[in-house]
Amino acid sequence: MLRIRDLSAxxxxxxxxxxIDLDVPAGSVVAILGANGAGKSTLLKAIVGLIGRxxxxxxxxxKPLTNESADRTLKSGVALVAxxxxxxxxxSVADNLLLGGYLRRGQADMREDFERLLxxxxxxxxxxxxxxxxxxxxxxxxLAIARALMSRPSYLLLDEPSxxxxxxxxxxxxxxxxxxxxxxxxxxxxxxxxxxxLDVAQSGYVMETGSITLAGTAAELRSSDTVQAxxx
Amino acid sequence: MTVRLLFGAVVLVIFFAAPHFLAExxxxxxxxxxxxxxxxxxxxxxxxxxxxISLAQAAFVGLxxxxxxxxxxxxxxxxxxxxxxxxxxxxxxxxxxxxxxLRVSGHYLALATMAFTAIVQLAFIHSDAVTxxxxxxxxxxxxxxxxxxASGGTLYYVVLPxxxxxxxxxxxxxxxxxxxxxxxxxxSETAAAAMGIDVLAxxxxxxxxxxxxxxxxxGLLGLLSTYLDPSQFGITQAVYYLAVAVxxxxxxxxxxxVGSAVFVLVPEFLQAFQTYLGLVFxxxxxxxxxxxxxxxxxxxxxxxxxxxxxxxxxxx
Numbered sequence: 246m247l248r249i250r251d252l253s254a255x256x257x258x259x260x261x262x263x264x265i266d267l268d269v270p271a272g273s274v275v276a277i278l279g280a281n282g283a284g285k286s287t288l289l290k291a292i293v294g295l296i297g298r299x300x301x302x303x304x305x306x307x308k309p310l311t312n313e314s315a316d317r318t319l320k321s322g323v324a325l326v327a328x329x330x331x332x333x334x335x336x337s338v339a340d341n342l343l344l345g346g347y348l349r350r351g352q353a354d355m356r357e358d359f360e361r362l363l364x365x366x367x368x369x370x371x372x373x374x375x376x377x378x379x380x381x382x383x384x385x386x387x388l389a390i391a392r393a394l395m396s397r398p399s400y401l402l403l404d405e406p407s408x409x410x411x412x413x414x415x416x417x418x419x420x421x422x423x424x425x426x427x428x429x430x431x432x433x434x435x436x437x438x439x440x441x442x443l444d445v446a447q448s449g450y451v452m453e454t455g456s457i458t459l460a461g462t463a464a465e466l467r468s469s470d471t472v473q474a475x476x477x
Numbered sequence: 478m479t480v481r482l483l484f485g486a487v488v489l490v491i492f493f494a495a496p497h498f499l500a501e502x503x504x505x506x507x508x509x510x511x512x513x514x515x516x517x518x519x520x521x522x523x524x525x526x527x528x529x530i531s532l533a534q535a536a537f538v539g540l541x542x543x544x545x546x547x548x549x550x551x552x553x554x555x556x557x558x559x560x561x562x563x564x565x566x567x568x569x570x571x572x573x574x575x576x577x578x579l580r581v582s583g584h585y586l587a588l589a590t591m592a593f594t595a596i597v598q599l600a601f602i603h604s605d606a607v608t609x610x611x612x613x614x615x616x617x618x619x620x621x622x623x624x625x626x627a628s629g630g631t632l633y634y635v636v637l638p639x640x641x642x643x644x645x646x647x648x649x650x651x652x653x654x655x656x657x658x659x660x661x662x663x664x665s666e667t668a669a670a671a672m673g674i675d676v677l678a679x680x681x682x683x684x685x686x687x688x689x690x691x692x693x694x695x696g697l698l699g700l701l702s703t704y705l706d707p708s709q710f711g712i713t714q715a716v717y718y719l720a721v722a723v724x725x726x727x728x729x730x731x732x733x734x735v736g737s738a739v740f741v742l743v744p745e746f747l748q749a750f751q752t753y754l755g756l757v758f759x760x761x762x763x764x765x766x767x768x769x770x771x772x773x774x775x776x777x778x779x780x781x782x783x784x785x786x787x788x789x790x791x792x793x
Contacts (some may be wrong), residue, residue, distance in 0.1 A: 296672060319673035333661050343654070344661050348673040350654040377549035396673065 541695025571688020
């Protein structure tokens with residue numbers, strides 16, 4: 246279980262998140278909903294240690310993560326696929342994938358994972374030697390997800406995986422998300438397409454101006470007046 | 478594998494054949510190109526690959542020259558051992574300088590490394606008792622197992638293998654996980670951190686490699702010039718090394734060799750215009766920054782791409 250209590254975090258001395266409480270049970274998919282600027286992406290960055298946390302606690306299976314750096318958080322099994330995908334665009338698809346497994350370098354089974362992920366994402370296999378910048382938006386998103394999976398995370402944080410993609414590609418991406426979840430990886434997904442997010446998630450949270458304002462199961466959120474009025 | 482072996486064999490044949498065809502002065506020039514390329518290789522690693530702007534290379538070169546000279550003069554340390562000891566120490570200094578990147582980046586890092594070069598040069602000038610001050614000091618002759626290496630013809634057999642081995646090491650480094658991490662940091666520090674890369678440690682390691690290569694290059698250049706003049710290790714020289722890297726191609730070890738060849742050989746062809754050499758180099762730098770930021774080596778890759786494209790179209 247990824248357990249967050251009273252988390253405040255932000256940039257420099259300015260807090261963007263205020264007293265966040267959030268639970269991600271092992272093996273589940275949790276959706277985080279909210280308008281632009283609500284602090285959703287900041288929350289994911291704070292969880293993985295990419296921005297400073299001013300107070301509160303983050304625990305992974307009972308072990309504290311609060312003061313860990315990004316590399317140690319990843320080592321503990323929490324990987325982020327950022328909103329802008331943050332690919333290394335002049336590098337090949339293969340090099341991007343190998344960088345995803347950077348902390349596992351030297352491990353004999355890394356090559357197996359590399360091949361397995363190219364089976365999961367056959368489009369990437371076709372373009373394995375191409376620079377990442379030459380991929381389409383959907384392929385770049387697939388590469389970003391595959392790269393994060395190279396670290397064998399137990400928790401995968403996805404920030405707007407459907408952003409800027411055609412509906413057909415979005416479906417493909419979410420099929421892959423379901424498949425990853427079925428294989429046992431816990432997922433936190435931020436998604437503007439609320440119907441899609443609540444289809445794949447078992448529970449969810451609504452954020453407004455850096456705080457959680459609503460929490461519940463996917464069904465509860467779907468029937469909530471607040472969610473219906475603002476997001477559906 | 479076969480191609481690599483064949484390439485290695487050709488390189489070895491050229492290496493042993495060259496002294497039979499080239500004059501003493503030409504061998505000296507080959508050594509000068511190789512040693513300069515080694516210095517510039519340090520910039521390729523730290524700036525071209527890891528993306529950290531550094532104007533510290535002239536200081537590393539100076540330390541790499543003065544270190545073995547002082548160790549030999551004061552403690553009787555053999556020059557070859559002095560070069561190696563100094564390179565390790567300068568590598569550590571480079572690592573410490575890399576820790577600066579925690580606080581500064583971009584233009585400010587360039588200024589900070591420039592300040593480092595200025596401080597080191599001032600230290601050379603004002604430590605008269607140790608370095609000979611503004612007058613400089615003699616670089617001792619290299620001796621290995623009783624054999625003296627004092628001319629271009631003899632140093633050729635030391636400089637080229639050393640430079641060759643280090644180029645091979647850097648080539649392997651670039652294609653290793655650490656090299657990929659350097660390149661990842663250049664493209665996005667945030668994304669690199671998200672991959673679990675310890676960004677500060679890697680940036681410091683890139684500076685350490687740059688310092689090590691610069692110091693070995695400095696030692697070799699000292700052996701070739703036989704005299705250490707502190708005016709050769711200032712900010713102007715730091716910009717000169719950066720210019721060599723830009724003209725050759727910042728992101729490729731081959732660029733370091735090509736750039737060094739241009740900057741060593743052009744003055745030979747322009748002897749009548751010695752007064753204007755600075756202007757020629759400044760114009761070269763400007764032209765390459767604006768028109769071909771990836772340097773001369775990118776011309777070759779573009780050419781290969783065009784030829785490849787034409788062949789594909791022909792086959793279709």
